[in-house]
Amino acid sequence: MLMTEHAGKCLLKAHGVPVPAGVLIRKSGHVQRWSGAYPVALKAQVSSGGRGKAGGVVRASDPGQAEAAAQQLFEREFGGESPASLLIEPWVEHSRELYLAVTVDGQSGGYVILYAPSGGVDVEHQAPHQYVFGSPRDFRAHELRSMLAEVEPDGALRERIVALARRLLFVATAIDAVTVEINPLAVLPDGKLLALDAKIVRDESAAFRQADLAVEIERARKREPRRVAKALAGNLMMVGLDGEVGLMSGGAGMTMATMDMIADAGLKPACFLDCSSNPTPAGYQLAFDVLDAEPKVKAILVSIFGGGTQIDRVAKVMNEIMMKRKSRKPVVFRMNGTGREKADAVMRDAGLHNHPTLESAVDAVVAAVRTR
Numbered sequence: 339m340l341m342t343e344h345a346g347k348c349l350l351k352a353h354g355v356p357v358p359a360g361v362l363i364r365k366s367g368h369v370q371r372w373s374g375a376y377p378v379a380l381k382a383q384v385s386s387g388g389r390g391k392a393g394g395v396v397r398a399s400d401p402g403q404a405e406a407a408a409q410q411l412f413e414r415e416f417g418g419e420s421p422a423s424l425l426i427e428p429w430v431e432h433s434r435e436l437y438l439a440v441t442v443d444g445q446s447g448g449y450v451i452l453y454a455p456s457g458g459v460d461v462e463h464q465a466p467h468q469y470v471f472g473s474p475r476d477f478r479a480h481e482l483r484s485m486l487a488e489v490e491p492d493g494a495l496r497e498r499i500v501a502l503a504r505r506l507l508f509v510a511t512a513i514d515a516v517t518v519e520i521n522p523l524a525v526l527p528d529g530k531l532l533a534l535d536a537k538i539v540r541d542e543s544a545a546f547r548q549a550d551l552a553v554e555i556e557r558a559r560k561r562e563p564r565r566v567a568k569a570l571a572g573n574l575m576m577v578g579l580d581g582e583v584g585l586m587s588g589g590a591g592m593t594m595a596t597m598d599m600i601a602d603a604g605l606k607p608a609c610f611l612d613c614s615s616n617p618t619p620a621g622y623q624l625a626f627d628v629l630d631a632e633p634k635v636k637a638i639l640v641s642i643f644g645g646g647t648q649i650d651r652v653a654k655v656m657n658e659i660m661m662k663r664k665s666r667k668p669v670v671f672r673m674n675g676t677g678r679e680k681a682d683a684v685m686r687d688a689g690l691h692n693h694p695t696l697e698s699a700v701d702a703v704v705a706a707v708r709t710r
Contacts, residue, residue, distance in 0.1 A: 339540045339554060342383045344425045346536035353509050355502065355520075357533045360427040366408035369401060369426070376400050377429040380407045382414070382421035390459045392416050392580075397429055419578065430534060435522035437461045438499065439537075440506040442516045448472030449510065451482060451503050455489045457522040474511050479504070498531050514544035514551070572624040573616040581606025582707050584629035584638040584667070586622075588614045588647075596641045596696065603704045608635045617647055619655045630665035637668040637706040639699060644675030653681035657688040668706035672699035 341349070347357040361372050362383075372378060382394035389395060394416050398404035408424055437457035443450040452466040469485045471477050479500050486496045506518045519537040526532055545552040575590070583600050585607045587593040597607045609632075613625055629635050642652060652673060660669065672693040673681055685692040693699035 339542050339551065340385045341536075341538045341540065341554075342385070342423075343381060343536050344383055344423070346538040347533065349509065349513070349538065350505075350520075350533055350536055353505055353512075355505055355509075355533055356531065357536070358427040358430055360425050362423050362425055363408065364423045366405060366412050369404045369408050372404070372426045374428055376404075378404060379427050379429050380404060380411060381425040381427065382411050382416055383423045383425055384416045384419045384421050389416055394421075415580070430524055430526075430532060432524035432526050432532070432534075434525040435534075436499070436525060436531075437466060437519075437521045438503060438506070438523050439466075439517060439519035439521070440503065440510045440515075441519070443470055443472075446470065446472060449474060449477075449507065451507070452519075453486065453489075453499065453503075461521055474507055477504070477507060494529060495525065498529070502531055509538075513538075514541045514548055515539060516541050572621060574621060574625060574628075575610070575612040575615060576628070577610040579607050579609055580634075581608045582634055582636040583703055584608050584611070584632065584635035586611050586613060586625045586629065586638060586640045586642075588612065588617060588642040588644075590614075592641060592643055596639065596700070599696065599700045600639075600704070603700055605704055605707055608632060613642070617652070619658070622652075622655055623659055626659055626663060626665075630663070630667060635667060636710045637670065637703050639703040640669060640671045640673065641696060641699065642673045642675075644673065644677065647675070648677045649673050649675045650677035650680035650684055653684040653692070657684060657690065660688070660690065668703070668710075670699050670703040670706065672696050 344360065344362050351357050359374065363369060363371055377397055377399045380396045380398060382389060384394065394411065396407040396411065398407050411421060411424055435457040437454035439452040441450055441452060449471060451469040454461055454464055454466040456464065467485055467489060469482050482500050482503060483496055486499060490496050509515065510518045515538050517537060517539040520533045520535065522534050524532045524534050540551055583605055585593065585596055587596055590612055593610055593612050597610065600607050611625055613621055629638050640656065644652060656671065670693065671685065671690060682692050693702060
Protein backbone atom coordinates (compact mmCIF):
# COMPACT_ATOMS: atom_id res chain seq x y z
CA MET A 339 0.00 0.00 0.00
CA LEU A 340 1.37 3.38 -1.03
CA MET A 341 1.21 6.06 1.64
CA THR A 342 0.55 9.67 0.68
CA GLU A 343 3.53 11.99 0.73
CA HIS A 344 2.17 13.79 3.79
CA ALA A 345 1.63 10.57 5.73
CA GLY A 346 5.06 9.34 4.71
CA LYS A 347 6.73 12.55 5.83
CA CYS A 348 4.96 12.45 9.19
CA LEU A 349 6.33 8.96 9.68
CA LEU A 350 9.84 9.97 8.63
CA LYS A 351 9.77 12.99 10.93
CA ALA A 352 8.77 10.76 13.85
CA HIS A 353 11.92 8.73 13.19
CA GLY A 354 14.23 11.72 13.08
CA VAL A 355 14.36 12.35 9.33
CA PRO A 356 14.31 16.10 8.55
CA VAL A 357 11.33 17.20 6.41
CA PRO A 358 9.91 20.65 5.53
CA ALA A 359 7.21 22.09 7.77
CA GLY A 360 3.94 21.67 5.89
CA VAL A 361 0.18 22.19 6.11
CA LEU A 362 -2.39 19.79 4.68
CA ILE A 363 -5.56 21.31 3.19
CA ARG A 364 -8.68 19.63 1.82
CA LYS A 365 -10.30 22.65 0.11
CA SER A 366 -8.89 25.44 -2.04
CA GLY A 367 -10.38 27.97 0.37
CA HIS A 368 -8.13 26.68 3.14
CA VAL A 369 -4.91 28.07 1.65
CA GLN A 370 -4.94 30.78 4.32
CA ARG A 371 -4.10 28.09 6.87
CA TRP A 372 -0.56 28.43 5.62
CA SER A 373 1.00 31.04 7.90
CA GLY A 374 4.57 30.75 6.68
CA ALA A 375 6.53 32.74 4.15
CA TYR A 376 6.24 32.63 0.35
CA PRO A 377 7.05 31.21 -2.17
CA VAL A 378 5.48 27.82 -1.45
CA ALA A 379 5.00 24.49 -3.18
CA LEU A 380 1.48 23.09 -3.51
CA LYS A 381 1.59 19.32 -3.96
CA ALA A 382 -1.32 17.08 -4.98
CA GLN A 383 -1.61 14.13 -2.60
CA VAL A 384 -2.24 11.21 -4.95
CA SER A 385 -0.96 7.67 -5.25
CA SER A 386 -0.04 7.76 -8.94
CA GLY A 387 3.56 8.16 -10.05
CA GLY A 388 4.95 10.93 -12.24
CA ARG A 389 3.08 13.64 -10.34
CA GLY A 390 5.80 16.24 -10.84
CA LYS A 391 5.95 15.84 -14.61
CA ALA A 392 2.14 15.85 -14.77
CA GLY A 393 1.89 19.28 -13.10
CA GLY A 394 0.96 18.00 -9.65
CA VAL A 395 3.53 20.23 -7.93
CA VAL A 396 3.04 23.98 -8.38
CA ARG A 397 5.11 26.94 -7.15
CA ALA A 398 3.19 29.95 -5.82
CA SER A 399 4.78 33.31 -4.99
CA ASP A 400 1.91 34.81 -3.01
CA PRO A 401 -1.47 33.89 -1.45
CA GLY A 402 -3.36 34.79 -4.62
CA GLN A 403 -1.29 32.45 -6.76
CA ALA A 404 -1.59 29.77 -4.12
CA GLU A 405 -5.39 30.04 -4.07
CA ALA A 406 -5.59 29.78 -7.86
CA ALA A 407 -3.16 26.86 -7.97
CA ALA A 408 -5.05 25.01 -5.26
CA GLN A 409 -8.33 25.35 -7.12
CA GLN A 410 -6.78 24.01 -10.34
CA LEU A 411 -5.10 21.07 -8.59
CA PHE A 412 -8.30 20.01 -6.83
CA GLU A 413 -10.11 19.99 -10.18
CA ARG A 414 -7.53 17.81 -11.95
CA GLU A 415 -6.92 14.07 -12.07
CA PHE A 416 -3.55 12.34 -11.79
CA GLY A 417 -3.49 8.72 -12.87
CA GLY A 418 -7.28 8.69 -12.76
CA GLU A 419 -7.29 10.00 -9.19
CA SER A 420 -8.53 13.39 -7.98
CA PRO A 421 -6.51 14.69 -5.01
CA ALA A 422 -8.47 14.68 -1.76
CA SER A 423 -5.88 16.98 -0.21
CA LEU A 424 -2.93 19.23 -1.00
CA LEU A 425 0.30 19.66 0.92
CA ILE A 426 1.63 23.21 1.22
CA GLU A 427 5.31 23.55 2.04
CA PRO A 428 7.95 26.27 1.74
CA TRP A 429 9.76 26.37 -1.58
CA VAL A 430 13.20 25.17 -0.47
CA GLU A 431 16.35 26.54 -2.08
CA HIS A 432 19.01 23.84 -2.31
CA SER A 433 22.32 23.19 -4.02
CA ARG A 434 21.80 19.55 -5.07
CA GLU A 435 19.13 16.88 -5.40
CA LEU A 436 20.01 13.29 -4.45
CA TYR A 437 18.12 10.01 -4.52
CA LEU A 438 18.09 7.61 -1.56
CA ALA A 439 15.89 4.58 -0.95
CA VAL A 440 15.66 1.39 1.04
CA THR A 441 13.74 -1.32 -0.76
CA VAL A 442 13.29 -5.08 -0.85
CA ASP A 443 15.43 -6.91 -3.38
CA GLY A 444 13.09 -9.00 -5.53
CA GLN A 445 15.62 -11.80 -6.09
CA SER A 446 17.00 -12.32 -2.60
CA GLY A 447 14.04 -11.09 -0.58
CA GLY A 448 16.44 -9.02 1.52
CA TYR A 449 16.99 -5.28 1.71
CA VAL A 450 18.97 -3.09 -0.67
CA ILE A 451 19.95 0.57 -0.39
CA LEU A 452 19.74 2.55 -3.63
CA TYR A 453 21.62 5.81 -4.12
CA ALA A 454 21.97 8.21 -7.04
CA PRO A 455 24.04 11.42 -6.86
CA SER A 456 21.44 13.18 -9.02
CA GLY A 457 17.78 12.89 -8.01
CA GLY A 458 14.56 14.55 -9.10
CA VAL A 459 11.95 13.84 -11.78
CA ASP A 460 14.42 12.23 -14.23
CA VAL A 461 16.02 9.80 -11.80
CA GLU A 462 14.55 6.82 -13.69
CA HIS A 463 16.94 7.57 -16.55
CA GLN A 464 19.97 6.59 -14.49
CA ALA A 465 20.91 3.35 -12.78
CA PRO A 466 21.27 3.92 -9.01
CA HIS A 467 24.18 2.47 -7.09
CA GLN A 468 23.19 -0.51 -4.95
CA TYR A 469 24.24 -1.86 -1.58
CA VAL A 470 22.61 -5.26 -1.14
CA PHE A 471 22.88 -6.68 2.36
CA GLY A 472 19.84 -8.92 3.00
CA SER A 473 18.68 -8.94 6.60
CA PRO A 474 18.70 -5.65 8.57
CA ARG A 475 21.19 -7.17 11.02
CA ASP A 476 23.60 -7.63 8.11
CA PHE A 477 23.76 -3.89 7.39
CA ARG A 478 27.33 -2.63 7.64
CA ALA A 479 27.99 1.11 7.59
CA HIS A 480 31.55 0.70 6.29
CA GLU A 481 30.29 -1.26 3.26
CA LEU A 482 27.81 1.48 2.41
CA ARG A 483 30.58 4.07 2.84
CA SER A 484 32.73 2.16 0.36
CA MET A 485 29.94 2.18 -2.20
CA LEU A 486 29.30 5.91 -1.68
CA ALA A 487 33.02 6.74 -1.91
CA GLU A 488 32.91 5.78 -5.59
CA VAL A 489 30.50 8.63 -6.41
CA GLU A 490 30.65 11.11 -3.50
CA PRO A 491 34.01 12.77 -2.78
CA ASP A 492 32.61 14.81 0.15
CA GLY A 493 33.25 12.77 3.29
CA ALA A 494 30.87 14.82 5.46
CA LEU A 495 28.05 14.29 2.97
CA ARG A 496 28.75 10.55 2.86
CA GLU A 497 28.40 10.33 6.64
CA ARG A 498 25.07 12.15 6.54
CA ILE A 499 23.81 9.77 3.85
CA VAL A 500 24.92 6.72 5.86
CA ALA A 501 23.14 8.00 8.97
CA LEU A 502 19.99 8.74 7.00
CA ALA A 503 20.03 5.36 5.26
CA ARG A 504 20.20 3.68 8.67
CA ARG A 505 17.07 5.58 9.74
CA LEU A 506 15.22 4.61 6.55
CA LEU A 507 16.10 0.97 7.16
CA PHE A 508 14.70 1.22 10.68
CA VAL A 509 11.47 2.71 9.31
CA ALA A 510 11.17 -0.05 6.70
CA THR A 511 11.54 -2.84 9.24
CA ALA A 512 9.29 -1.19 11.83
CA ILE A 513 6.26 -0.79 9.53
CA ASP A 514 6.78 -3.68 7.08
CA ALA A 515 7.60 -1.39 4.16
CA VAL A 516 8.88 -2.76 0.87
CA THR A 517 10.04 0.71 -0.23
CA VAL A 518 11.09 3.82 1.69
CA GLU A 519 12.22 6.38 -0.87
CA ILE A 520 13.29 10.01 -0.71
CA ASN A 521 13.38 11.74 -4.09
CA PRO A 522 14.53 14.38 -4.16
CA LEU A 523 16.75 14.44 -1.11
CA ALA A 524 17.93 18.03 -0.98
CA VAL A 525 21.40 19.15 0.01
CA LEU A 526 20.97 22.56 1.66
CA PRO A 527 23.56 25.34 1.41
CA ASP A 528 24.90 24.40 4.87
CA GLY A 529 25.37 20.78 3.79
CA LYS A 530 22.45 19.35 5.75
CA LEU A 531 19.92 17.01 4.14
CA LEU A 532 16.16 17.55 3.80
CA ALA A 533 13.55 15.12 2.46
CA LEU A 534 11.57 17.09 -0.12
CA ASP A 535 9.41 14.11 -1.02
CA ALA A 536 8.60 10.72 0.47
CA LYS A 537 7.37 7.50 -1.11
CA ILE A 538 6.63 4.70 1.32
CA VAL A 539 5.04 1.45 0.19
CA ARG A 540 3.92 -0.98 2.88
CA ASP A 541 3.47 -4.72 2.44
CA GLU A 542 -0.30 -5.31 2.55
CA SER A 543 0.25 -8.97 3.42
CA ALA A 544 1.63 -7.76 6.78
CA ALA A 545 -1.75 -6.29 7.80
CA PHE A 546 -2.34 -9.20 10.20
CA ARG A 547 0.48 -7.89 12.42
CA GLN A 548 0.17 -4.18 11.63
CA ALA A 549 -3.24 -3.05 12.92
CA ASP A 550 -2.89 0.47 11.54
CA LEU A 551 -2.11 -0.93 8.09
CA ALA A 552 -5.28 -3.04 8.10
CA VAL A 553 -7.33 0.07 8.93
CA GLU A 554 -5.66 2.13 6.20
CA ILE A 555 -6.20 -0.59 3.59
CA GLU A 556 -9.92 -0.58 4.32
CA ARG A 557 -10.07 3.23 4.21
CA ALA A 558 -8.14 3.32 0.93
CA ARG A 559 -10.55 0.89 -0.70
CA LYS A 560 -13.47 3.09 0.26
CA ARG A 561 -11.74 6.09 -1.37
CA GLU A 562 -11.07 4.29 -4.66
CA PRO A 563 -12.90 5.52 -7.78
CA ARG A 564 -16.12 3.57 -8.28
CA ARG A 565 -14.78 1.51 -11.19
CA VAL A 566 -11.67 0.52 -9.23
CA ALA A 567 -13.68 -0.28 -6.11
CA LYS A 568 -15.98 -2.47 -8.21
CA ALA A 569 -13.01 -4.38 -9.63
CA LEU A 570 -11.39 -4.83 -6.23
CA ALA A 571 -14.66 -6.09 -4.78
CA GLY A 572 -14.66 -8.76 -7.50
CA ASN A 573 -11.14 -9.86 -6.54
CA LEU A 574 -9.52 -8.18 -9.54
CA MET A 575 -6.37 -6.10 -9.13
CA MET A 576 -6.92 -2.70 -10.71
CA VAL A 577 -5.14 0.63 -10.64
CA GLY A 578 -6.62 3.49 -12.66
CA LEU A 579 -4.30 5.37 -15.03
CA ASP A 580 -4.61 8.26 -17.50
CA GLY A 581 -4.51 6.50 -20.85
CA GLU A 582 -6.94 5.30 -23.49
CA VAL A 583 -6.12 1.59 -23.82
CA GLY A 584 -8.11 -0.64 -21.48
CA LEU A 585 -5.74 -3.47 -20.57
CA MET A 586 -7.09 -6.77 -19.29
CA SER A 587 -4.29 -9.16 -18.43
CA GLY A 588 -3.31 -12.14 -16.33
CA GLY A 589 -0.41 -11.80 -13.94
CA ALA A 590 1.45 -8.69 -12.82
CA GLY A 591 4.53 -9.43 -14.93
CA MET A 592 2.52 -9.87 -18.11
CA THR A 593 0.53 -6.73 -17.32
CA MET A 594 3.62 -4.60 -16.75
CA ALA A 595 5.30 -5.87 -19.93
CA THR A 596 2.20 -5.07 -21.98
CA MET A 597 1.93 -1.62 -20.42
CA ASP A 598 5.53 -0.91 -21.44
CA MET A 599 4.82 -1.97 -25.04
CA ILE A 600 1.75 0.27 -25.19
CA ALA A 601 3.83 3.18 -23.95
CA ASP A 602 6.59 2.43 -26.48
CA ALA A 603 3.93 2.62 -29.21
CA GLY A 604 3.07 6.18 -28.16
CA LEU A 605 -0.14 5.56 -26.17
CA LYS A 606 -0.93 5.13 -22.50
CA PRO A 607 -2.77 2.32 -20.70
CA ALA A 608 -6.00 3.35 -18.98
CA CYS A 609 -5.45 0.92 -16.15
CA PHE A 610 -3.45 -1.86 -14.58
CA LEU A 611 -6.10 -4.64 -14.55
CA ASP A 612 -4.90 -8.08 -13.50
CA CYS A 613 -7.52 -10.86 -13.68
CA SER A 614 -5.27 -13.66 -12.41
CA SER A 615 -6.87 -13.64 -8.95
CA ASN A 616 -10.31 -14.31 -10.44
CA PRO A 617 -9.87 -16.12 -13.80
CA THR A 618 -13.55 -17.12 -13.97
CA PRO A 619 -16.41 -16.21 -16.31
CA ALA A 620 -17.71 -13.82 -13.66
CA GLY A 621 -14.27 -12.26 -13.24
CA TYR A 622 -13.75 -11.67 -16.96
CA GLN A 623 -17.30 -10.34 -17.33
CA LEU A 624 -16.66 -7.87 -14.52
CA ALA A 625 -13.45 -6.74 -16.18
CA PHE A 626 -15.29 -6.00 -19.42
CA ASP A 627 -18.09 -4.23 -17.54
CA VAL A 628 -15.58 -1.96 -15.82
CA LEU A 629 -13.64 -1.11 -18.99
CA ASP A 630 -16.74 -0.66 -21.15
CA ALA A 631 -18.15 1.82 -18.63
CA GLU A 632 -14.96 3.91 -18.52
CA PRO A 633 -15.29 6.88 -20.94
CA LYS A 634 -11.53 7.28 -21.39
CA VAL A 635 -11.10 3.76 -22.73
CA LYS A 636 -11.13 3.82 -26.56
CA ALA A 637 -10.15 0.18 -27.15
CA ILE A 638 -9.49 -2.93 -25.05
CA LEU A 639 -6.52 -5.30 -25.20
CA VAL A 640 -6.96 -8.77 -23.67
CA SER A 641 -3.48 -10.19 -23.05
CA ILE A 642 -3.52 -13.52 -21.20
CA PHE A 643 -0.99 -16.31 -20.89
CA GLY A 644 -2.41 -19.61 -19.66
CA GLY A 645 0.06 -21.86 -17.94
CA GLY A 646 -2.06 -23.80 -15.48
CA THR A 647 -5.19 -22.35 -17.06
CA GLN A 648 -6.46 -23.95 -20.26
CA ILE A 649 -6.46 -21.03 -22.69
CA ASP A 650 -9.08 -22.66 -24.94
CA ARG A 651 -11.51 -22.55 -22.02
CA VAL A 652 -10.75 -18.87 -21.60
CA ALA A 653 -11.42 -18.39 -25.32
CA LYS A 654 -14.87 -19.96 -24.95
CA VAL A 655 -15.64 -17.58 -22.07
CA MET A 656 -14.49 -14.61 -24.15
CA ASN A 657 -16.73 -15.67 -27.02
CA GLU A 658 -19.74 -15.88 -24.74
CA ILE A 659 -19.01 -12.43 -23.30
CA MET A 660 -18.54 -10.90 -26.75
CA MET A 661 -21.86 -12.34 -27.95
CA LYS A 662 -23.73 -10.61 -25.10
CA ARG A 663 -21.64 -7.45 -25.01
CA LYS A 664 -23.37 -4.21 -26.06
CA SER A 665 -20.38 -1.87 -26.14
CA ARG A 666 -18.85 -1.10 -29.54
CA LYS A 667 -15.37 -0.46 -28.23
CA PRO A 668 -12.87 -2.51 -30.26
CA VAL A 669 -11.38 -5.52 -28.49
CA VAL A 670 -8.04 -7.08 -29.44
CA PHE A 671 -7.10 -10.55 -28.20
CA ARG A 672 -3.75 -12.13 -27.58
CA MET A 673 -4.17 -15.33 -25.58
CA ASN A 674 -1.34 -17.83 -25.46
CA GLY A 675 -0.37 -20.90 -23.47
CA THR A 676 -1.82 -24.33 -22.85
CA GLY A 677 -4.42 -25.16 -25.49
CA ARG A 678 -3.43 -22.33 -27.83
CA GLU A 679 -4.34 -24.17 -31.05
CA LYS A 680 -7.77 -25.07 -29.73
CA ALA A 681 -8.21 -21.47 -28.60
CA ASP A 682 -7.40 -20.21 -32.09
CA ALA A 683 -10.02 -22.54 -33.56
CA VAL A 684 -12.62 -21.44 -31.03
CA MET A 685 -11.96 -17.79 -31.80
CA ARG A 686 -12.05 -18.34 -35.60
CA ASP A 687 -15.36 -20.14 -35.36
CA ALA A 688 -16.78 -17.14 -33.53
CA GLY A 689 -15.41 -14.67 -36.09
CA LEU A 690 -12.74 -13.36 -33.71
CA HIS A 691 -8.98 -13.13 -34.16
CA ASN A 692 -6.40 -14.26 -31.63
CA HIS A 693 -3.13 -12.49 -32.42
CA PRO A 694 -0.07 -14.73 -32.64
CA THR A 695 2.24 -12.31 -30.81
CA LEU A 696 1.91 -9.61 -28.22
CA GLU A 697 3.62 -7.19 -30.60
CA SER A 698 0.96 -7.62 -33.29
CA ALA A 699 -1.81 -7.32 -30.70
CA VAL A 700 -0.38 -4.04 -29.38
CA ASP A 701 -0.07 -2.72 -32.94
CA ALA A 702 -3.71 -3.61 -33.55
CA VAL A 703 -5.04 -1.94 -30.41
CA VAL A 704 -2.96 1.18 -31.10
CA ALA A 705 -4.43 1.36 -34.61
CA ALA A 706 -7.93 0.90 -33.20
CA VAL A 707 -7.47 3.81 -30.78
CA ARG A 708 -6.08 6.13 -33.43
CA THR A 709 -8.95 5.49 -35.83
CA ARG A 710 -11.67 6.29 -33.28
